[in-house]
Every structure is written in C-alpha cells, then in structure tokens.
Amino acid sequence: MVVFTGIYIFVYALIGCVYGVTVDLTVQPSNTIVENQIIGLNCSFERSRSTSILDPLFFWYKMVNGKKQEIGKQQGSYTEVSDKTRMAILDGVLVIHEVKRSDSGVYECEVSIVDDHPVKTTDSRNVIVFYAPSIVLPITLMVGDVLEIVCTNSNAAYPEPVLEIYKNDKAIASTNGTGTELSYTANVMVSDAGDYFCRASNEAGTKDSQTKHLSVQFIHTPSIVLTPMVGGVLEIVCTSNAYPEPALEIYMNGKGIANGTGTELNYTANVKASDAGDYFCRASNEAGTKYSQTKHLSVQYWCDSSSKVNDGKMTMLLAGVSILYGIFLLVLPVCFWLINCLQYRKERRKGM
Structure with missing residues (x-):
C-alpha cells in the first residue's frame, strides 16, 4: 500500500486536474427502497485514455450530519467496508443487505485512476428507505369506551405515502391525500372487535404494519x-x-x-x-x-308425605277414613233390605 500511495501522489501531481474519466452512479432496484431488501449502488465509469489499464480505486461515502463519511473502498481484490455484516463491494458495486431506515441518505462514489485523467471523479445519489408504518391501538376495551387508532409513517418514505387503516381486511379510514400520520376514533361497540393494521403506499410500493387484535369486553x-x-x-x-x-x-x-x-x-x-x-x-x-x-x-300439589303435614296428623286422618269406610260397608246391606221391603209392601197393596 505504501508503493500504491506513492504512485498515486506522483501521478496526481504530474497530470493535474484535466478532466476525461466520466462516472455514473446508479441505484438498483431504485433509489427508493423498502426496508429489509437488498440495494446495489453501481459506480460505473468510462476511461478517457485507451492506454489506461490500471485498476480503478473506488471510494464510497455517505453524508452524515452534513459531513462526508467514508464507508468503503475497493481496488482489484482489495476491499474495505465499515459494516462487514451487511456491506460488500465488488467491481465498483456497493451492496447493502437488509437495508435499514438508518441507511437513508446521500451516497457518493469517487473513482480514481492513476493512468487516466482526471485522478478523481465523483457522482452521488440520494437513497430513501421506505419502511412499514406502525399502528397503535389498545388490546382490550369495553363497550362505551373510546377507541383511538394511530397510524404513523414519519419520515419513512419519499414521496409521502397514502396511509390507510384496515379492520378485518377492509379499509375504514384513509388520509386525504398523503401524510405521515392518520388517526381514527370511535365509541366502542361489540362489532369493533377484530384485526387491525395500517398500510402505507407510494410510488415505491405498499407496506403493511403488523396486525393487532382488539378484544371488546361486554355483557x-x-x-x-x-x-x-x-x-x-x-x-x-x-x-x-x-x-x-x-x-x-x-x-x-x-x-x-x-x-x-x-x-x-x-x-x-x-x-x-x-x-x-x-x-x-x-x-x-x-x-x-x-x-x-x-x-x-307456583306449585299445585296433593297432600302427601312430602307435604308439611306431620306424621301424627296423617295417621289420625287415615284412621278416620278407615272407620267411615267400615260404617259404610255395614250400613249399605241394611239400606238395600229396607228398600226391598218397601217395594214388596207397595206391590201387595196394588194387588188387593
């Protein structure tokens, strides 16, 4: 690397700032990317001298708080990146895996070729990470409570997305145009129980929040x-x-x-x-x-052993019924004899 640096300084001092090499930075799939996807920043260049054969030196920068911060460089098989777990550079292409919202910003590619003009040429692109919106709502409410749902997508996408709140896969609220926050309120009814999520949409695509279930307690x-x-x-x-x-x-x-x-x-x-x-x-x-x-x-019933009549009274009642029945059996034959006698005497009188 000492030899390389010495050659670089010597050639730069020798040829000065005569422009010839052109650099073009492109972003794939686009400069608006969805969170957790893979993005590739391709730094392509064109030599101005047909005699130029040395490997180009690529420098990658990102603007952080208004200052240019180096995040990687590559020349031939030599590569160095600031985040080895998610970044890699191959033939001038910076690849970032599992893009995060913190990856949003302005990226700059610088190409240096010591046997061509100029020594350094740069190009930059603004990368915006579009990530899922968030939804805030209570887990449990009672009938009569106030339900408030908030869907937010602050500084998450460009251009600003259209926000929608869904209940059981049916839209119940939407921003009037675009925005970064959407609120929905209602007095809770039993029918409000269900699954809710928030959706953000713009030219970059559509992204849904996590689904949350609302339970409504009632009696x-x-x-x-x-x-x-x-x-x-x-x-x-x-x-x-x-x-x-x-x-x-x-x-x-x-x-x-x-x-x-x-x-x-x-x-x-x-x-x-x-x-x-x-x-x-x-x-x-x-x-x-x-x-x-x-x-x-109301319960209608006959007096029986389950009633409130005690055993002594029930015994007396049964004894009285038995006596009356015995008397009836004795009197009945006498009644029949008297009736027959009266009938006989009546018939005799008619014969005389």
Missing part, C-alpha cells in the same frame, strides 16, 4: 326460562351473551341454587311444594354484572 342482560316437564320435573335455563365468558348463577328467593361459567347454565329438579317462589339469573365478568327478570313459580 348483555341474561334471560331465565322456567319449564315444567312431564313427570313433575322442573328445568331452569339461564343464558347470557358476553365476552369474556361470564359466571352464571341461578337464584331462588334470593338464595343461589346453581352456578357455572359459560353462556348457558341448566338446572333440573323434581318439583316439590317448597320449590314455589321467585327465580332470577345473574351474569358477571370483567365488563360488569347483570340480572335477569324475576319469574314466579
């Missing part, structure tokens, strides 16, 4: 249905539409008799006199607590 007033069934069975069904799944409980006369989690709770029982009363259902989750209407159950 509707539960309903209760009392259904008497064949065989003296009572079925009670409590239902509630809610998210997340609610805790359900069935009450009789203010006392819980059944509970569970889900959108439906069933309770069955053999009907007794004590089942008469007022029934209602309660549903609760993170969105609150709701109560169904109260329904009254």
